[in-house]
Amino acid sequence: MIDFTPTQEQQALIDLVRRFVREEIVPLEADLDPDASELRPEDAARLEAKVRALGLYGMDVPEEFGGAGLDVMTRTLLAFEMTQHRGGLYAPCYGVFGGAGLAQLYDASDDQKERYLYPMLRGEKHGYFGLSEPSGGSDPARAIRTRAVKDGDDWIINGSKLWISGADKADFGVVFTRTGEGRDGITAFIVDSDTPGFQVRRVVHTMRSTHYATELSFDDARVSDRNRLGEVGKGFALANGRLSAQRIPYAAQCIGVAEVAHRMAVEYSKLRETFGQPLAARQGIQWMLVENEIDLRSARLLVLQAAAKADAGEPFRTEAAVAKIVATEGAGRVVDRAMQIHGGLGVSKELPLERWYRELRIRRIGEGPTEVQKLIIARDLLGRVAG
Amino acid sequence: MNAAHGLAIRGAWHPATETALSTLPATLGVFEIADSSGQIQLIGYAGGRSLFGLRSTLATALADNSSIGLKFRVEQNMQYISRWKELLMLHFSQHGTLPPLNSAEDGVGLGRLGPAIQGDLP
Numbered sequence: 001m002i003d004f005t006p007t008q009e010q011q012a013l014i015d016l017v018r019r020f021v022r023e024e025i026v027p028l029e030a031d032l033d034p035d036a037s038e039l040r041p042e043d044a045a046r047l048e049a050k051v052r053a054l055g056l057y058g059m060d061v062p063e064e065f066g067g068a069g070l071d072v073m074t075r076t077l078l079a080f081e082m083t084q085h086r087g088g089l090y091a092p093c094y095g096v097f098g099g100a101g102l103a104q105l106y107d108a109s110d111d112q113k114e115r116y117l118y119p120m121l122r123g124e125k126h127g128y129f130g131l132s133e134p135s136g137g138s139d140p141a142r143a144i145r146t147r148a149v150k151d152g153d154d155w156i157i158n159g160s161k162l163w164i165s166g167a168d169k170a171d172f173g174v175v176f177t178r179t180g181e182g183r184d185g186i187t188a189f190i191v192d193s194d195t196p197g198f199q200v201r202r203v204v205h206t207m208r209s210t211h212y213a214t215e216l217s218f219d220d221a222r223v224s225d226r227n228r229l230g231e232v233g234k235g236f237a238l239a240n241g242r243l244s245a246q247r248i249p250y251a252a253q254c255i256g257v258a259e260v261a262h263r264m265a266v267e268y269s270k271l272r273e274t275f276g277q278p279l280a281a282r283q284g285i286q287w288m289l290v291e292n293e294i295d296l297r298s299a300r301l302l303v304l305q306a307a308a309k310a311d312a313g314e315p316f317r318t319e320a321a322v323a324k325i326v327a328t329e330g331a332g333r334v335v336d337r338a339m340q341i342h343g344g345l346g347v348s349k350e351l352p353l354e355r356w357y358r359e360l361r362i363r364r365i366g367e368g369p370t371e372v373q374k375l376i377i378a379r380d381l382l383g384r385v386a387g
Numbered sequence: 388m389n390a391a392h393g394l395a396i397r398g399a400w401h402p403a404t405e406t407a408l409s410t411l412p413a414t415l416g417v418f419e420i421a422d423s424s425g426q427i428q429l430i431g432y433a434g435g436r437s438l439f440g441l442r443s444t445l446a447t448a449l450a451d452n453s454s455i456g457l458k459f460r461v462e463q464n465m466q467y468i469s470r471w472k473e474l475l476m477l478h479f480s481q482h483g484t485l486p487p488l489n490s491a492e493d494g495v496g497l498g499r500l501g502p503a504i505q506g507d508l509p
Contacts (some may be wrong), residue, residue, distance in 0.1 A: 034435035168498025
């Protein structure tokens with residue numbers, strides 16, 4: 001039997017982050033718009049300084065690059081906690097713990113690290129991940145149509161990207177282009193945002209009110225070969241390399257907000273009376289809460305199992321895919337039931353439930369939709385015959 | 388193509404009168420206030436904490452400024468924050484500045500539409 005009891009060190013970190021969320025983050029949300037995903041600049045700066053003093057800034061950054069270098073299990077346990085506030089799903093602690101930035105740059109050349117990775121880690125430069133296109137994002141080996149053609153010491157890029165987050169604020173992007181056929185025909189480039197021919201064409205609004213996507217276009221954008229990231233034709237591996245590991249904390253974040261929603265539903269069902277009895281006395285409500293409990297416990301265990309396998313250095317692609325499916329689908333159901341129990345209050349902006357409901361719906365699509373995760377699992381089960 | 392592709396509010400302009408304000412919906416959304424020549428002075432939104440949505444938010448915004456000769460237009464929108472940012476970015480891409488009555492804080496972390504537009508943002 002696998003024991004998922006946190007170590008003493010992990011428990012201390014969990015307690016610390018839990019207290020940070022309750023004492024530093026939640027009180028600030030009372031004055032923010034219910035859909036806000038940014039703190040006031042002075043609050044963000046103050047809290048970031050606190051996090052740095054705690055030694056937890058950059059927890060997704062490898063130790064060799066100055067980050068906290070947490071293992072997947074610890075990172076997952078903290079993801080459960082960091083999301084337990086209104087803006088937590090897409091803005092855990094409003095970013096004051098820092099982000100990983102573009103993980104593909106960890107594999108960049110020394111020159112590229114100097115020009116892009118280190119400034120990004122210092123917060124001086126921002127980058128975007130330019131993979132998805134109007135033709136699709138789940139199957140980049142086939143869907144990428146943006147072309148890069150060699151021209152002397154440069155490459156000329158033409159095409160468009162869609163669903164790209166943060167490109168409008170970025171100084172550069174890691175852009176995946178087609179330089180050949182199939183899986184071995186994808187090459188990545190670092191494209192500066194002031195490159196002539198590049199533009200952020202428009203904002204794409206989604207169910208999230210504050211995090212929008214953008215559409216980008218590249219019209220004869222000339223990029224030096226010095227900005228090619230990795231080898232020609234090896235962009236697909238670069239794009240996919242860290243995806244499975246990222247899915248584990250991604251799944252844990254969904255469980256974090258769903259746990260708060262469930263706690264709210266349990267509490268409310270004991271307080272709210274209808275027809276002379278608290279809601280909690282009704283079997284219909286009890287069963288909804290029990291189903292929440294089942295969804296949460298099963299998702300939590302599967303996410304922890306995936307994290308344990310990843311840290312053990314064992315293959316964990318199937319485990320990560322299973323965790324992603326169970327956590328995103330289950331968390332959506334939990335929040336949906338919590339809204340139902342809260343009645344009209346549940347769909348109002350007085351409570352965070354409606355925000356989580358909208359945002360969790362996106363999670364079933366982001367980082368590879370449920371159906372693509374099933375494809376991954378089927379391939380591992382059945383091999384080539386699965387397609 | 389050099390123009391940014393964000394969409395402006397399509398609704399009609401209304402004079403900043405009590406009558407016009409009283410007919411506004413109390414819903415979430417975005418708005419623009421312009422002077423008589425049509426120059427946009429302020430881009431704002433009615434968010435989830437507004438008392439009566441667009442109606443009360445616009446009334447406050449107009450009360451804060453000298454509303455004589457001003458006009459406004461609104462758009463009901465659940466994605467009011469991202470839409471507000473889009474309108475600010477669109478304005479910035481066309482004029483190189485934010486509207487005069489928007490605070491400097493509104494420009495903090497604001498993205499850019501279009502190709503390498505020059506201008507000063509906080």
